[in-house]
Amino acid sequence: MTTAATNAPPPVKLGVLISGEGTNLQAIIDAIDRDELEAEIRVVISNKAAAGGLERARRHAIPAEFIDHRGFASREDFDRAIVASLHAHGVELVVCAGFMRLLSPVMIAAFRDRIMNIHPALCPAFPGIDAQRQALDYGVRFSGCTVFFVTEGIDDGPVIVQAVVPVHQDDDEATLAARIHAEEHRIYPHAIRLYQQGRLEVRGRRVYIRDAPPIGDPAAIINPRIP
Ligand code: GAR
Numbered sequence: 001m002t003t004a005a006t007n008a009p010p011p012v013k014l015g016v017l018i019s020g021e022g023t024n025l026q027a028i029i030d031a032i033d034r035d036e037l038e039a040e041i042r043v044v045i046s047n048k049a050a051a052g053g054l055e056r057a058r059r060h061a062i063p064a065e066f067i068d069h070r071g072f073a074s075r076e077d078f079d080r081a082i083v084a085s086l087h088a089h090g091v092e093l094v095v096c097a098g099f100m101r102l103l104s105p106v107m108i109a110a111f112r113d114r115i116m117n118i119h120p121a122l123c124p125a126f127p128g129i130d131a132q133r134q135a136l137d138y139g140v141r142f143s144g145c146t147v148f149f150v151t152e153g154i155d156d157g158p159v160i161v162q163a164v165v166p167v168h169q170d171d172d173e174a175t176l177a178a179r180i181h182a183e184e185h186r187i188y189p190h191a192i193r194l195y196q197q198g199r200l201e202v203r204g205r206r207v208y209i210r211d212a213p214p215i216g217d218p219a220a221i222i223n224p225r226i227p
Contacts, residue, residue, distance in 0.1 A: 011038040012196040015091030017082070017099035018046045022053020024097035024118060027185035028192065029060055037189045038196050042089035045082060047101055063089065069101060079107040086111070093195055096150065097188065100129075103150055113202050115150040116195070118188055120180045122162055123148060127155035132177045141167055141223040143176065145184045147191040149202060158207045160200060161191045166223045 016025050025044060031037040044057035047069045057064035065085055072078040083106065086094060096103075096117040108115065119131060123146040126134040135143040144164045151157040163183035167176060194200050199210040 009038070009196060009198050011040050012192065013090055013092040014039050014041045014095050014192070015086040015089060015093075016041055016044045016053075016057075016095045016097055017101075018044060018051050018053035018097050019048050019100040020051055020053065020098045022051060022056045022097065023181060024184055024188050025053045026056050028095065028097070028189055029056065029062075031189035031193075037193050039192060042091050043085060045085060047078075047099070053097070075102065075104040076106045079104045079110075083107055083110045093192070094150075095188075095192065102154065105152060108150060108152060113149055116147055116160065116188075116191060117150045117155070117157070118184055119146050119148070119155040120177065120184065121155075122146060122164065123159060124156055130173075132173050132180065135167060136171065136173060136176060142221070143167055143180060145180050145187060147187055149207065158202050158205050160194065160207050160209075161187045163187050164221060166221075 014028070016028065018025055028037065028039070029041065032039050032041070041057070041062045043063045043065060044053060045065045045067055046054050047067060049066045049068070054064045054066065067078070067081055067085065069078045072081065092114065094111050094115040096115065103115065119127070121131040121135060122142070122144045132143070142164050144162055146159055147161045148157040148159045163186065165180050165183055194209060201208045201210070
């Protein structure tokens with residue numbers, strides 16, 4: 001007998017790439033633990049030995065590997081080592097979460113349309129490093145965060161989910177970063193869930209989401225508010 005449960009898509013097997021603290025990794029772990037995300041983290045890989053995210057992975061009994069990019073002659077060779085580890089762990093979807101290395105075509109070809117990244121700005125604004133500083137320097141009233149599929153460029157692949165975050169007049173880099181981070185922790189598990197449910201389709205630059213819920217009101221958010 002066929003039931004709804006047996007028709008449900010299986011948990012997605014993730015490989016998470018990090019370089020730092022790993023709070024997005026933690027948000028994904030927590031979403032899985034709360035049964036909000038059908039996923040299994042097969043491996044966490046860091047190019048920094050001291051990355052806090054490696055310790056988070058170990059605390060949750062997730063295989064954690066340090067692969068030092070400085071030990072390789074080229075970006076491609078480094079990526080080949082990462083791809084080998086991801087394949088060895090049976091990874092299906094690669095999740096970059098604060099992984100501060102540009103991926104080479106080796107990695108992108110190995111996991112085409114199966115690598116996500118998150119950036120602390122509304123892409124294509126403020127790519128690269130210090131996105132929050134760039135937003136403050138520019139004087140935008142809104143910034144935010146973006147989950148996208150990785151392509152050869154820097155923070156410019158097809159957009160999956162974005163969250164808009166207002167910039168406050170008295171913000172500094174730390175306060176804006178904290179507000180954006182909180183939204184990152186919501187949208188990354190959300191984007192992975194859409195993938196796991198088989199609802200994402202990349203058509204050129206655009207990602208179509210099957211059964212996307214209507215965005216609803218308000219149609220626009222204005223900052224500062226019109227009284
Ligand atoms: C996140 O804010 C992520 O958007 C950013 O690194 C931070 C990692 O935080 N990534 C980029 O800037 C990529 N260009 P975390 O280690 O606490 O998850």
